[in-house]
Amino acid sequence: xxxxxxxxxxxxxxxxxxxxxxxxxxxxxxxxxxxxxxxxxxxxxxxxxxxxxxxxxxxxxxxxxxxxxxxxxxxxxxxxxxxxxxxxxxxxxxxxxxxxxxxxxxxxxxxxxxxxxxxxxxxxxxxxxxxxxxxxxxxxxxxxxxxxxxxxxxxxxxxxxxxxxxxxxxxxxxxxxxxxxxxxxxxxxxxxxxxxxxxxxxxxxxxxxxxxxxxxxxxxxxxxxxxxxxxxxxxxxxxxxxxxxxxxxxxxxxxxxxxxxxxxxxxxxxxxxxxxxxxxxxxxxxxxxxxxxxxxxxxxxxxxxxxxxxxxxxxxxxxxxxxxxxxxxxxxxxxxxxxxxxxxxxxxxxxxxxxxxxxxxxxxxxxxxxxxxxxxxxxxxxx
Amino acid sequence: xxxxxxxxxxxxxxxxxxxxxxxxxxxxxxxxxxxxxxxxxxxxxxxxxxxxxxxxxxxxxxxxxxxxxxxxxxxxxxxxxxxxxxxxxxxxxxxxxxxxxxxxxxxxxxxxxxxxxxxxxxxxxxxxxxxxxxxxxxxxxxxxxxxxxxxxxxxxxxxxxxxxxxxxxxxxxxxxxxxxxxxxxxxxxxxxxxxxxxxxxxxxxxxxxxxxxxxxxxxxxxxxxxxxxxxxxxxxxxxxxxxxxxxxxxxxxxxxxxxxxxxxxxxxxxxxxxxxxxxxxxxxxxxxxxxxxxxxxxxxxxxxxxxxxxxxxxxxxxxxxxxxxxxxxxxxxxxxxxxxxxxxxxxxxxxxxxxxxxxxxxxxxxxxxxxxxxxxxxxxxxx
Numbered sequence: 001x002x003x004x005x006x007x008x009x010x011x012x013x014x015x016x017x018x019x020x021x022x023x024x025x026x027x028x029x030x031x032x033x034x035x036x037x038x039x040x041x042x043x044x045x046x047x048x049x050x051x052x053x054x055x056x057x058x059x060x061x062x063x064x065x066x067x068x069x070x071x072x073x074x075x076x077x078x079x080x081x082x083x084x085x086x087x088x089x090x091x092x093x094x095x096x097x098x099x100x101x102x103x104x105x106x107x108x109x110x111x112x113x114x115x116x117x118x119x120x121x122x123x124x125x126x127x128x129x130x131x132x133x134x135x136x137x138x139x140x141x142x143x144x145x146x147x148x149x150x151x152x153x154x155x156x157x158x159x160x161x162x163x164x165x166x167x168x169x170x171x172x173x174x175x176x177x178x179x180x181x182x183x184x185x186x187x188x189x190x191x192x193x194x195x196x197x198x199x200x201x202x203x204x205x206x207x208x209x210x211x212x213x214x215x216x217x218x219x220x221x222x223x224x225x226x227x228x229x230x231x232x233x234x235x236x237x238x239x240x241x242x243x244x245x246x247x248x249x250x251x252x253x254x255x256x257x258x259x260x261x262x263x264x265x266x267x268x269x270x271x272x273x274x275x276x277x278x279x280x281x282x283x284x285x286x287x288x289x290x291x292x293x294x295x296x297x298x299x300x301x302x303x304x305x306x307x308x309x310x311x312x313x314x315x316x317x318x319x320x321x322x323x324x325x326x327x328x329x330x331x332x333x334x335x336x337x338x339x340x341x342x343x344x345x346x347x348x349x350x351x352x353x354x355x356x357x358x359x360x361x362x363x364x365x366x367x368x369x370x371x372x373x374x375x376x377x378x379x380x381x382x383x
Numbered sequence: 384x385x386x387x388x389x390x391x392x393x394x395x396x397x398x399x400x401x402x403x404x405x406x407x408x409x410x411x412x413x414x415x416x417x418x419x420x421x422x423x424x425x426x427x428x429x430x431x432x433x434x435x436x437x438x439x440x441x442x443x444x445x446x447x448x449x450x451x452x453x454x455x456x457x458x459x460x461x462x463x464x465x466x467x468x469x470x471x472x473x474x475x476x477x478x479x480x481x482x483x484x485x486x487x488x489x490x491x492x493x494x495x496x497x498x499x500x501x502x503x504x505x506x507x508x509x510x511x512x513x514x515x516x517x518x519x520x521x522x523x524x525x526x527x528x529x530x531x532x533x534x535x536x537x538x539x540x541x542x543x544x545x546x547x548x549x550x551x552x553x554x555x556x557x558x559x560x561x562x563x564x565x566x567x568x569x570x571x572x573x574x575x576x577x578x579x580x581x582x583x584x585x586x587x588x589x590x591x592x593x594x595x596x597x598x599x600x601x602x603x604x605x606x607x608x609x610x611x612x613x614x615x616x617x618x619x620x621x622x623x624x625x626x627x628x629x630x631x632x633x634x635x636x637x638x639x640x641x642x643x644x645x646x647x648x649x650x651x652x653x654x655x656x657x658x659x660x661x662x663x664x665x666x667x668x669x670x671x672x673x674x675x676x677x678x679x680x681x682x683x684x685x686x687x688x689x690x691x692x693x694x695x696x697x698x699x700x701x702x703x704x705x706x707x708x709x710x711x712x713x714x715x716x717x718x719x720x721x722x723x724x725x726x727x728x729x730x731x732x733x734x735x736x737x738x739x740x741x742x743x744x745x746x747x748x749x750x751x752x753x754x755x756x757x758x759x760x761x762x763x764x765x766x
Contacts, residue, residue, distance in 0.1 A: 061706065067728055073717055075727050080709065082739050165739060186569060186740050207762040214764035322757050323444065326463065334456055334760025343765065344458050344756055345450055356465050356548060356753035357569050358741040370739035373727055374705050377717025379590040381597035382726065 001104075002047040002054070004132035005097060005125070009043045015124035016093065023117055028091075036091045036118055046097045053101040056347045059365045060107040063374065071380050077371040081107030083165035085368065086157065088113045088179055090171035093121035099168070100129050100143050102350045106368035109142040111164065113157060115171075116149035123147060151178070158183040166368075168351050188363065190354035192278040193223030193306035195336045198295040198321070200312035201232040205239045207333065208311045209246045212284075214335040215309070217250045221280045223352065224307050224329075224339040228275065228285040230295040233259070236288045240264055244286070252282045259288035275302040292317055296324055303327060305354040307339035328354055328361030384487075385430040385437070387515035388480060388508070392426045398507035399476065406500055411474075419474045419501055429480045436484040439730045442748045443490040446757065457759040462752050464490030466548035469540065471496045471562055473554035476504035482551070483512050483526050485733045489751035492525040494547065496540060498554075499532035506530060534561070541566040549751075551734050571746065573737035575661040576606030576689035578719045581678040581704070583695035584615040588622045590716060591694045592629045595667075597718040598692070600633045604663045606735065607690050607712075607722040611658065611668040613678040616642070619671045623647055627669070635665045642671035658685040675700055679707055686710060688737040690722035711737055711744030 005012070016038040023033050059079050066076030085103045087110060089095040096112050103110035114122040126145030134140040146157065158167065161184040168188050169179040180187050197215050199208045215226030231240055236259070244254055244264040254260070255274045256267035267286065274285040275298070289295045292310075299308055309331040310321040318332045329339035339362060341349025346364030353359045359367040388395070399421040406416050442462050449459030468486045470493060472478040479495050486493035497505040509528030517523035529540065541550065544567040551571050552562040559572050580598050582591045598609030614623055619642070627637055627647040637643070638657045639650035650669065657668040658681070672678045675693075682691055692714040693704040701715045712722035722745060724732025729747030736742045742750040 069726075069728055073721065078705065080739070080743075204762070210762065210764055218765055318759075322461065327755065329756040329758065330461075331758040332760060333762055334758050335764045337765035338456065338758060338760075338763070339756070343452075344758070345452055356463070360463075360753045361756045370743045372710065373712040373722070373744045375712065375714040375717050375721060375727070376701075377715060377721075379587070379593065379716055380721070381593055381718045382601055382720035 001097070001101060001129050001132040002050040004128040005043050005047040005050065008124075008128045009040050012043060012121065012124045012128065013038055013040065015120040018120045019093075019118050028117065032091055032117070036093065036121070038093060038121060042094070046094050050097055050101040053105050053348055056105060056365060058105070059369050064371075072378065073380050074376040076374055078374045079366075079369050080372050082368055082370055084109045084111065084163060086111040086113060086164045086167045086185065088154065088167060088169040088171075088175070090115040090175055091117045092170075093118040093125060095170055096122055096125040096145070097129065099170075099350060102348055102365060103368060104133070104142060106365045108165075108368055109144070111144050111146060111157070113146040113154060114149070119147070119149055154179075155182050158185060161185050170351060186358070188351060188353045188355075188359060188367070190223065190304070190306060190352045192304050193225070193352075194227050194276055194278050194302060194304040195224055195307040195339070196228045196230055196295075196299050196303060196309070197226045197336060198230040198289075198292070198299075198308070198310045199232060199235050199243070200292060200310055200314060200317050201234040202313045202317075203232075203235055203311040204313060205235075205242065208235070208239070209243055211309065211311055211333075211335050212243060213246060213250055215337055216247065216252055216284050217282065218335075218337055220282050222337075223278075224336050225280070226284060226309075226336050227277060227279055228287065228298075228302070230287050230289050230298055231260075232292070232295070233288050233290055236260075236263055240286075240288070247284060250282075252284055255283065255285050257287040260286045263288070276304075278304070292321065296321070299325060299327070306352070307331070307336045309334060309336050328352070384480070384484060384512050384515040385433040387511040388426055388430040388433065391507075391511045392423050395426060395504065395507045395511065396421055396423065398503040401503045402476075402501050411500065415474055415500070419476065419504070421476060421504060425477070429477050433480055433484040436488050436731055439488060439748060441488070442752050447754075454763050455761065456763050459757055460754040461757045462749075463755050465751055465753055467492045467494065467546060468751065469494040469496060469547045469550045469568065471537065471550060471552040471554075471558070473498040473558055474500045475553075476501040476508060478553055479505055479508040479528070480512065482553075482733060485731055485748060486751060487516070487525060489748045491548075491751055492527070494527050494529060494540070496529040496537060497532070502530070502532055537562075538565050541568060544568050553734060569741070571734060571736045571738075571742060571750070573606065573687070573689060573735045575687050576608070576722075576735075577610050577659055577661050577685060577687040578607055578690040578722070579611045579613055579678075579682050579686060579692070580609045580719060581613040581672075581675070581682075581691065581693045582615060582618050582626075583675060583693055583697060583700050584617040585696045585700075586615075586618055586694040587696060587716075588618075588625065591618070591622070592626055594692065594694055594716075594718050595626060596629060596633055598720060599630065599635055599667050600665065601718075601720055603665050605720075606661075607719050608663070609667065609692075609719050610660060610662055611670065611681075611685070613670050613672050613681055614643075615675070615678070616671050616673055619643075619646055623669075623671070630667060633665075635667055638666065638668045640670040643669045646671070661687070675704065679704070682708060682710070689735070690714070690719045692717060692719045711735070
């Protein structure tokens with residue numbers, strides 16, 4: 001697949017040029033056009049990504065938890081593919097290569113349903129990938145591009161619960177809600193990441209400032225960026241102004257609760273709508289809390305089950321926060337930005353799930369597989 | 384909960400007597416009345432089952448796969464409850480105790496929606512369980528009985544995707560299909576068990592006969608009973624008549640393919656509808672196959688992804704059968720009747736799933752949980 005992407009770069013870029021031309025004529029925003037754009041360099045990066053996936057250990061066939069039962073049976077589990085996975089995405093044509101590599105590596109077939117903006121690019125990439133799969137001796141249908149990009153046809157696709165095992169939508173909240181609401185096939189998804197950083201009473205001030213900056217500023221447009229900072233009142237008294245100044249110096253707008261504004265009057269007043277907000281830009285909500293319980297209550301009420309971090313020197317608080325916060329990634333003294341398949345050591349990431357069924361949090365190859373029970377006997381019967 | 388069931392046996396039996404009376408007046412079959420019936424002895428067995436679940440290790444909070452990343456972060460997973468689980472079942476009031484024990488042990492809340500035939504029994508058991516939960520210092524709502532047994536109210540329940548995390552239906556195929564077709568909440572289910580026993584060319588004849596008998600006769604009415612026996616033609620020549628005689632002597636009716644009937648003329652002729660049939664009684668379909676490939680093709684075409692077994696002395700065939708058969712439990716030289724949570728060592732069983740998402744095969748406590756990522760850092764930020 002990587003070789004195919006490199007060898008057919010000219011053809012893929014020509015197809016992409018048609019999408020870009022139509023996009024410009026149709027008035028797509030500069031940001032969307034940038035997402036849509038492919039050139040030799042980007043294709044090379046995609047191919048390199050495919051090669052990285054190829055180099056991951058093959059999850060299929062792995063046997064684990066093998067145990068001997070009292071009757072002598074050896075019982076364990078063997079990892080197997082899920083089956084047919086349908087990726088639904090918008091204007092990023094690179095998803096086709098990226099997702100196909102991961103799905104195939106885990107032994108699955110993949111159906112690619114991209115948005116109409118990237119229709120020509122998707123067709124071209126899909127053709128190249130299917131041909132690569134065929135030349136490796138597998139059925140080319142293992143990578144199938146749906147060329148019909150109408151919503152009604154997507155609805156039909158989402159009704160094929162007998163034929164598709166899992167749908168993974170990637171894109172804006174609107175697309176994801178449409179998929180979730182119209183699908184008879186199970187959907188792995190997250191709507192948004194309203195991630196919290198809680199600065200405990202006894203916390204390292206320098207670390208708190210660094211992790212707040214890293215979480216908010218390093219890449220504000222992603223789902224694991226910090227959106228709300230909760231500060232213990234005893235930490236706040238001395239150190240909240242310092243924290244706010246550092247954020248302000250990095251260009252971050254602060255929307256604070258009343259107590260925040262008493263300590264740092266330059267902050268704007270937060271409204272109720274700020275607490276559940278996923279800004280995805282250089283804005284942060286800030287609230288002073290009386291203790292960790294109040295912080296956890298706030299997270300439960302306004303969070304999105306994505307990622308939360310605590311900064312603390314208190315061992316008992318660290319362990320309690322880990323245990324009681326129900327989000328898919330919970331960190332102690334580390335940036336929320338680590339909530340990512342590669343950073344957590346999964347080797348790759350096909351998506352993030354904020355529902356607990358099947359996979360919770362970043363999903364790598366293992367999330368694209370299941371396990372069956374295997375039993376080695378020597379004639380055992382049940383009595 | 385166990386103490387509550389024993390202490391309130393008289394009250395529960397009185398409620399059950401009302402259900403039994405209405406059932407008899409309504410003309411319920413003897414088998415259904417037997418399923419519905421509760422007495423002190425049955426309640427005591429239920430209570431003992433609850434005690435067994437209580438004695439299982441607590442899955443919640445277990446930390447696994449802890450690894451150190453190059454930047455010093457310690458990354459692992461902590462087992463957590465799924466959330467709110469809805470059990471939907473028919474006339475067996477014991478499910479209320481059994482399922483509540485498992486769901487609560489895994490840290491979940493449970494909603495019990497039993498059938499109208501057992502309405503009084505369910506209410507009485509639910510009251511006792513909720514009181515027990517309350518007396519243990521937990522909210523009584525952690526066990527909630529839905530008293531409205533109309534289908535429309537079930538439909539409404541199945542639309543609460545924001546509030547219920549998982550639905551597990553237990554009962555006939557009709558109930559399960561209704562739930563699957565009407566649910567917005569994920570459903571863990573199996574429709575039926577069309578389990579195969581494949582007797583390879585080089586197989587121990589005595590073992591083949593024993594495993595066929597055990598699979599078919601020991602308890603024919605359950606989902607892991609053998610429904611079809613596939614016999615390699617070279618084994619069949621000498622040994623099929625012996626196998627058929629043994630089955631016949633145990634009262635099993637044989638519906639065979641043409642080649643089966645040539646070797647054992649007393650067999651009835653199998654029709655196309657016999658291959659996907661789940662008889663759940665003393666009937667077995669039998670087919671002579673030319674090799675293991677044909678057996679595996681047959682299983683793929685007619686099987687239900689539940690359980691399949693091979694009898695063989697051939698090492699390579701054993702390993703290939705394990706790898707290529709995609710069912711949720713695959714056994715070598717052992718009875719299909721072992722496809723059961725207790726027999727496979729899960730300690731308990733809340734149900735069996737024949738779809739690959741989240742859980743595949745028998746589900747114990749672990750199937751009622753999920754895992755979140757936990758990260759121990761010392762100030763790491765992402766660069």
